[in-house]
Amino acid sequence: MKILVVGRGGREHSIIKKLKENPQLDKIYVAPGNAGMEEEAECVPIDEMNIEELAAFAKEAAIDLTVVGPENPLNAGITNRFQQENLAVFAPTQEAAWLEGSKSFAKDFMKKYDIPTASYGVFQDAEEAKKRIAETGAPIVIKADGLAAGKGVIVAMTEEEAVQAIDDMLVDKAFDQAGSTVVIEEYLEGAEFSLMAFVHEDKVYPMMAARDHKRAFDHDEGPNTGGMGAFAPIPDLRAEDYQFAVEQILEKTAAGMLEEGRPFTGILYAGLMMTEKGPKVIEFNTRFGDPETQVVLPLLKNDLLQVLQDVLAKKNPHLEWHKEACVGVVLASEGYPGAYNKGNELPQFEDTEDTYIIHAGTKKADGKLVNDGGRVLLIGGRADTLSQAAEKVYQQLDKAELNGNFFYRSDIAK
Template sequence: MNVLVVGRGGREHSIVMKLAESDQVSNLYAAPGNGGIQEQAVCVNIDEMDIEGLIDFAKENAVDLTVVGPENPLNAGIADRFQEEGLRVFAPTKEAALLEGSKSFAKEFMKKYDVPTADYAVFTDPQEAKTYIEEKGAPIVIKADGLAAGKGVIVALTKEEALQAVDDMLVSKAFAGAGATVVIEEFLEGKEFSLMAFVHGNQVFPMVTARDHKRAFDNDQGPNTGGMGAFAPVPDVTQEHLDFSMEQILQKTADGMIKEGRTFTGILYAGLIMTSNGPKVIEFNTRFGDPETQVVLPLLKNDLVQVFTDVLDGKNPNLRWEDQACVGVVLASAGYPGSYEKGIPIPEFNQGENTFIVHAGTKQTGTSIVSDGGRVLLAGAKADELAAAAQSVYEILEHATITEAFFYRKDIGKQ
C-alpha cells in the first residue's frame, strides 16, 4: 500500500514510525513532515491546509490510505473532500470534527446525551461573562470556543485571573475568531488522564490510557503548553474507571454523533478527569493527542496499517498491547510557550534498545537538523515498570549536550 500522513509534528512522526514497521507499506509519504520524519518517509512540500494540493498528490501517487494528524485540516473538511474524490482517508468529516472545533457544541452535545462533564455557560458578551464569574467565584475555567492550538484554556485560581481571561479573549481578541465565544466551566478537582479510541460509526476500540503534563515547569508550575511529556498506561486508572469511561463517555458519544447526523470515523480523544463522582470529560479532540500518541503507539503490538484498514472496513482490529510502560519527555525551545528562537541545531542522543526520539518542531537545513518550533522533540523509553522507563528517558537526556537554547521537565513519569 501507498500511505500518506498529513502533518508535521511529533504526533505525525510517531504515526510514521509505527506505519514504517508494517510489511504492508510499500511507499510512505508525509506532507509536509519534519526533520525526523524524512528518515522513515518521503517528505512532500505540501502544507497540511492545502487540501486540493494533497488530493492531487494522493491521486498522482496512487495513495491507498491517507491518515490526517492535526485538527485544522479536519475542521476545514479534508476528510469530506478526500471522500468526494473517492480517496480512502482515516479522519472524521468536518461535521464530526466540530466536537473539537467548537467547545460550546461539545458541551451542548454532552448535556443532550448525558455524557458526564463540568457545569458550564457560554458567552459572547464580556460583561455577561464577568457577571457570571462574580456569581460563581474561583477557581473557574475559561475556554476559547474554537481551535487555539491547545492554548485557549485558562484555569483561573482567582476571580481577577478569570476576569482578565475574559478581557483577553472577548475584548483584546487574544485568540482571534477562536475566542469570539467563550465557555466558562466549573473547576473540577482530580487527576487528569487521556483515553483515545479508534472509532467507526458505533464501533469503539479503546487504546491504553495516558497522562499528559501541560504545565511548562516541574511540579506542574508555569504556563499551559501543548504538552511537556506523557506516560502510558496510567496506574491509578482502574478497570472500573475504564469500563465507565468506555460505556458512559466514548460509546455514548459515538452513538450520539450518529443521532446528530455526524457519524464519526477516526480517532476520538477524551481528555478526562477523575472526580469524586467518577471520570468526567474536560474536552474532546477528534484526532490523536500530542504528546500522548508518542507514548501510546509504541505499546501497540498490532500492525497500524491493518488497524486502520480493519476499522474502516467495520471489523474489530483486536488491539493488543505490550505489558509495559512508556514515558516521553519533551525537549522544548527556551521561552516556549512564549516567544523563542528557531534554527538552533538539535542535540545528538545515544539511544538504547528500548528508547526512541520523536521529532516535532524540526527541519533539515543543509546537512543539519535544526529547531523549528516550540516543542522540538520527545525522548521516549519503554520498560516493564513506569519508574524504569522514566529513568531510561532521563539517562538519554542527561547524557546529551543540551544547551541553554532548550529545556525539559525533570519529573515526567516520576509522580
C-alpha cells in the same frame, strides 16, 4: 500499498514509525513532514492546510489510504474533500470534527446525551462573562470556543486571572475568531487522563489510557502548553473507571454523533478528569493526542495499518498491548509556550534498544538539525515499569548540552 500521513509534528512521526512495522507497505509519504521523518517517509512539500493540493497529490500518487494528524485540516474539511474524490481516508469529516472545533458545541452535545462533564455557560459578551465569574468565584476555567493550538484554556485560580482571560479573549482577541465565544466551566478536581479510541460510526475500539503533563515546568507549574510529556499505562486508574469512561463517554459519544447526523470515523480522544463522582470530560479531540500518541502506539502489539483497515471494514481489530510501560519527555525551545528563537542546533540523541526519538518542531539548515517550533523532540523509553522507563529517558536527556536554548521537565511520570 501506499500511505499518506498529513502533518508535521511528533504525533505524525509516531504514526509513521508504527505504520513502518507493516511489511506490506510499499511507501509512506508525509505532507509536509519534518527533518526527523526523512529517513522513514518521503516528505512532500505541501502544507497540511492546502487541501486541494493534498487531494491532487493523493490521486496522482495513487495513495491507498490517507491518515490525517492535526486538527486544523480536519476542521477545514479535508476528509470531505478526499471523499468527494473517492480517496480512502481515516479521519473524521468536518461535521464530526466540530466536536473538537467548537467547545460550545461539544458542551451542548454532552448535555443533550447525558455525558458527564463540568457545568458551564457560553458567552460572547465580556460583561456577561465577568458577571458569571463574580457569581461563581474561583478557581474557574475559561476556554476559547475554537481551535487555539492547545493554548486556549485558562485554569484561573483567582477571579482576577479569570477576568484577565475574558479581556484577553473577548476584548483583545488574543485567539482571533477562536476566542470570539468563550466557555466558562466549573473547576474540576482530580487526576487527569486521556483515553483514545479507534472509531467507525457506532463501533468503538478503546486504546490504553495515558496521562500527559500540560504545564510548562516541574511540579505542574507555569503556563499550559500542548503537552510537556506523557506516560502509559496509568497505575492509579481503576479498571471500573476505565470501563465507565469507555461505555458512558466514548460509546455514548459515537452513538450520539451518529444520531446527530455527524457519523464519526477516526480517532476519538477524550481528555478526562477522575473526580470523586467518576470520570468527567474536560475536552474532546477528534484525532490522535500529542504527546499521548508517542507513548501509546509503542505499546500497541497490533500492526497499525491492519487496525485501520479493520476498523474501516467494521471488523474488530482485537487490540493487544505489551505488558510494559512507556514514558515520553518533550524537549522544548527556551521560552515556550511564549516567544522563542528558532534555528538553534539540536543536541545529539540516538535511538537505543530501549529509547526512541520523535521529531516535532525540527528542520535542517546548513546540513544541521535545528529547532523550528516550540516543542522540538520527544525522547521516549519503554521498560517493565514506569520508573525504569523514565530513568532510561532521563539518562539520555541529562547528558544533552542544551546551551540555554532548550528545556524539559524533570518530573514526567515521577
